[in-house]
Amino acid sequence: MTDEPAENISGGETGGGRFDAFEPGDASRAEAIIDRLGDRYWQKTYGGQPAFECLVRTVLSQNTSDKASQPAHDALLERYGEGDLAKNLADAAQPELADTIASAGLYNRKSETIIRLAERIVEAYGSAREFDAYVKDTEPDSVRKTLLDMKGVGPKTADCVLLFAGGRSGVFPVDTHVHRIARRMGLAPKTADHEAVRECLEAAIPGEKCGFGHTAMIQFGREFCSARKPACLEGPEACPLEDLCDQVGVYPEDGEVVDPSEAPDFTA
Incomplete structure (x- = not known):
């Protein structure tokens, strides 16, 4: 479990720290990933900070x-x-x-x-x-x-x-963790820049889930999907999202990890 505060970190009356319950969705693998991250970390609305x-x-x-x-x-x-x-x-x-x-x-x-x-x-x-x-x-x-x-x-x-x-729905900020994880999981092309990753995520994830998806994905990157030593190197059971991940640039069999952009293309 994380040290995410019970009160909405953005404060103010708009978000107010209110937790929202979202029904799990099956429209996309991206949404399934966000649903699972929401179950592990938090599901809440954001907005209200000056x-x-x-x-x-x-x-x-x-x-x-x-x-x-x-x-x-x-x-x-x-x-x-x-x-x-x-x-x-x-x-x-x-x-x-x-x-x-x-x-x-x-x-x-x-x-x-x-x-x-x-x-x-x-x-x-x-x-x-x-x-x-x-x-x-x-x-x-x-x-x-x-x-x-x-x-x-x-x-x-x-x-x-x-x-x-602003508490705007459908906004998914992309930091270093989100950029790495989205490409590693195969939610965006491996060479996508930050803007292309944002467009992929916002197109695939319902607007009301983007806010907590952003913060939860950052926490997941810190705890499990780090740049150099992702948890999956320790075995499939070590990562709670292993079954939903393409592991682009991660090779558990030999312990090698490269940026997704450097991963070779594989064809059938």
């Missing part, structure tokens, strides 16, 4: 672990969180912000990105509150396009804002 705070938190998490980014997030809120966060960060001195978020790594680059994003949001929306309303009330594709137009915001960051702040 959009700008979610954006900042996702920037802090880039290229580092939650253990490293969480103290940086807490320190940032302690120093700049009183009043309007976007306005406060737009006016922040970059060296001071960099020192505040140092535990997250790449603090000079991240501090510059956060200040730039804050300035743009204040200029375009006036405040963090108005930006939050835009994210939650505007058509998702339009919000995603707007976010991707911001320097320093990539597809995963945009999708995390849509999911954790």
